[in-house]
Amino acid sequence: MASNRSLVTTYADDVKLWRTGGDWAGLAAILLAYLIVPHVVTSDFWLGILNYAGILAIGAIGLNLLTGYTGQASLGHAFFLGVGAYTAGYFGGQYTQSKEFSFFGLFSVEGPLPMPVWIVLAAVIGALIGALVGPFALRLRGNYLAVVSVGLVFVGTHIFKSWSSVTGGRSNLQVDPVSTIGSLDFRDLNVLGSQYTKQQGMFFLIWFMVLIVALLSKNIVRSRPGRAMQAVRDRDIAAEIIGVDTARYKIQAFAVSSAIAAVAGALMMNYEQFASPDRWDLFLSIQFVAIIIVGGVGTIFGSIIGAVTIWATPEVVKWLTGSGYMPYIYETGGSINRSDSAMVPVLLGTIGLGLVAVAVWRWTAGSRSVAIATGVLGLVALLGIPFGDTAIIGVDQFNGILFGALIVLFLLVEPRGLAAVWIRIKNSFRMWPFSY
Amino acid sequence: MSTTLLEVSDITLRFGGVTAINDVSFSVDEGELFAIIGPNGAGKTSMFNCLNGVYRPQQGTILLNGENIIGYKPTRIAKLGIARTFQNLGLFTNLNVVDNLMLGRHMHMKSGFLSAAVWFGRTRNEEIAQREACEEVMRLLELEPYRNTLVGLLPYGVQKRLELGRALAMEPRILLLDEPVAGMNHEETEDMARYLLEIRGQLNTTMIMVEHDMPFVMDLADRVMAIDFGQRIAIGTPEQVRTDPAVVAAYLGGDQ
Structure with missing residues (x-):
């Protein structure tokens, strides 16, 4: 149980927001980030x-x-x-x-x-x-x-x-x-x-x-x-x-x-x-x-990471597009110009190989449908390398699709949002080296 | 001689043309364990819904300690001391056991949004004090192992017990139990009987129980009322009701 590192002996302890050493470290990290981020x-x-x-x-x-x-x-x-x-x-x-x-x-x-x-x-x-x-x-x-x-x-x-x-x-x-x-x-x-x-x-x-x-x-x-x-x-x-x-x-x-x-x-x-x-x-x-x-619906922390994700994702895509790193996407109102960039093939190659690796892993783990879906996506990415500098979609349209896709993805895969993903990661560390 | 705590007179409840409860009267004494039995659809749960203000009967009076509570909102009736458990569980499944019990303490707490946001001072003291009260309920019903478990993950029998605990946390004068042992196995039923007797012994809470498990009812109840098609067909000690020809006819069929 998680409690062995955070024994509660009084009710006053039980109602504390920051109870364990890990909680306090988290608070310290947040405050430190608040002070350091604008300097970095x-x-x-x-x-x-x-x-x-x-x-x-x-x-x-x-x-x-x-x-x-x-x-x-x-x-x-x-x-x-x-x-x-x-x-x-x-x-x-x-x-x-x-x-x-x-x-x-x-x-x-x-x-x-x-x-x-x-x-x-x-x-x-x-x-x-x-x-x-x-x-x-x-x-x-x-x-x-x-x-x-x-x-x-x-x-x-x-x-x-x-x-x-x-x-x-x-x-x-x-x-x-x-x-x-x-x-x-x-x-x-x-x-x-x-x-x-x-x-x-x-x-x-x-x-x-x-x-x-x-x-x-x-x-x-x-x-x-x-x-x-x-x-x-x-x-x-x-x-x-x-x-x-x-x-x-x-x-x-x-x-x-x-x-x-x-x-x-x-x-x-x-x-x-x-x-x-x-x-x-x-x-x-x-x-x-x-x-x-x-x-994450019904979490305070989730509201914050959700806001950063939803706002930063399209901005990052815009920035990547402007810097010539995004395949198939052109800047709205601008032309595609990435003759000097080797990033697109590298990016597509990495994504493609990564997806294929995930497909193989899922196949051996027995979930065939997931394996086939990711495998097909990976092959499409790999086969698309020669055409990576062909612009087919504007960055704003792409961001619109991405916005919708993010919502659908979370509703399907993790309805409890990023906060739940975070709690899972945290718990697996807290329990380490025992998985349960 | 014990005093009358609840006096229900001539209650009639209709839904359109359907009469769910027809002119039913009974009274419950302080500290009594009163059971209502009857076949499915007899109007038992409807009676509970009248008692705690979910339904408003068209006729009759419900006197709680001499005060007519008909027309009161459920929250007001809760404050007057009527607590209830549900047939199909009315727990808050996304919260843990402690939070569910703390919600039972809701009426005994005062913090509003502003003092809660500030936390230090009133809210913190209140949380700690009420947390202790919840612990007592958990001790009585042996819920301690599940303290921080999400209620949705608990086994059915434990959820039933927790719902009883939440009602107890309200410190009610009358506890309405809607099928407390429905769906439970023999062992769980015996446990529940033990808990109810313990509550009676320690807190002397008046209880009104709707239940289909006849041995359970006959063993525990002081008095039993049988209703069928919304009408009272018998009232008395378990022995009297069990042998009443109208009750036998209602359960087994046949003409009266």
């Missing part, structure tokens, strides 16, 4: 990918609380990112003339408001709107709820287009939200004598928020409200009978999920400094659903 990966391109993935990760945690833990499918998530973005733009944006905000006539503050304030405001407004919309979801579940929640995106886009005094309407909104805490300006970060670029500063800001949101969410799901949410998901009648008010938890989960989405939206506005009403569309919502499917 200095290129704006790669940091930009990580930063955007971080924002998506926050939004995905929000969706996972609602869909993964409470079982309420939603395709309206993008709307709440929009709400957060415009909240940040409105309250935190820097304006040419000073702007005054009056709060219910009680007191008024001169804008733009500081960063912690507009982040909290985004969360509060997101939660309020989520709590207003939540009750409409009570009578629906599953596919019906998903379809109805699509409406939210369209209504939202319409509101964002019409309410131009806040959102800029059709002419879009271009702001420069305050991103300073005290003397720390994350756009132009200078700490302990080191000067950082905008992307580096944003990395520190965004991934700090990812860690905070992940920790708070983990705390929610491992205690009373989180258990109640999962009870609602698994068996709502049984939940009612043990005293869990299912309607209340559905609405609260909706509010919390929306609040987190709004924080992601606020950070997105701060990062892109630009928002158009069409930005918060159905595709963004679908992207979040894809993230939690690939990452």
Whole structure:
């Protein structure tokens, strides 16, 4: 059993988040990576990918609380990112003339408001709107709820287009939200004598928020409200009978999920400094659903690795294509130019031989159908080497196919997502050298 | 003389033209083990669903300690102290044993989203205190070996026991047991009987049980009510009910 290296002797020990030495090492590794990554990966391109993935990760945690833990499918998530973005733009944006905000006539503050304030405001407004919309979801579940929640995106886009005094309407909104805490300006970060670029500063800001949101969410799901949410998901009648008010938890989960989405939206506005009403569309919502499917439904950690996977994969493909490493794919709007590259045959050869090796291995292990499928794929890759510089598909179309293929692959092969794969790997190491 | 805890009078439940329960009355005393028997479709589970608020009967009153609970939502009835197990198990299969028991403690806890997110302080103290209460239930029902096992992976008999445990964790005044030994082998049935007697002995919980296993019912119950086609056909001690001609006719056929 796994417990022999982590004997629990008190209840206080049993409720700890970090219990074993391995857990603490994991935490240390995460914190170290947080500090080191922006120093090692200095290129704006790669940091930009990580930063955007971080924002998506926050939004995905929000969706996972609602869909993964409470079982309420939603395709309206993008709307709440929009709400957060415009909240940040409105309250935190820097304006040419000073702007005054009056709060219910009680007191008024001169804008733009500081960063912690507009982040909290985004969360509060997101939660309020989520709590207003939540009750409409009570009578629906599953596919019906998903379809109805699509409406939210369209209504939202319409509101964002019409309410131009806040959102800029059709002419879009271009702001420069305050991103300073005290003397720390994350756009132009200078700490302990080191000067950082905008992307580096944003990395520190965004991934700090990812860690905070992940920790708070983990705390929610491992205690009373989180258990109640999962009870609602698994068996709502049984939940009612043990005293869990299912309607209340559905609405609260909706509010919390929306609040987190709004924080992601606020950070997105701060990062892109630009928002158009069409930005918060159905595709963004679908992207979040894809993230939690690939990452792991009902896990916090999975939301983060799912976001990085879903966002980074197409970017990496684009980068590989631009560098001439991808067979058959041409850059959209560009021509194929890889006369100087020996990478394509090498890549195809490696993939082909690898697949053939897997096919042989599976054949000897007795799973014939898998062996035949991978074998055919491997042979196709090997036979394709001479034609590797023939462009047949644009990189954007390819990425579209890849996006769909990833979702289908995970739903078929590992419905519990990358998080489950990770746990399997971790357990096999924990048990080492005994396999069970 | 024991006091009446639950008094059901003239309950009638209809689904459209079908009358599932027709004018049934009975009362259960504090600390009593009361059994409801009857052939399939007699309305036993429907009666449970009325008692804990899932169905709302069209007529009659259900007095719990003198308070009419008809029309109350299931959560409110749970707070008043009626707990229940299901015929086909109502466990949360993606959670482990401890989490299922902790959900039984849900009403006895207070943490909301904000204090849970902060964790330190109220939520942590509450988790530790309630974890201890769950441990007591596990000790009583010998569930300790399965503490961190996902419920979906447990054998059926253990799941049945866990569901009883989750109901017990609510610290109910009345425990509704819907076929506690259905599908169990002889040994598991004897274990369940032992657990029920232990619960009675230690906690003096009032129990209402629906069960088809006649030897089990006749051995354990203080009083038995037989219903057929939604109507009460007999009520009394196990001995009286067993020999009642109407009950024999309901089970074996024949005219009354």
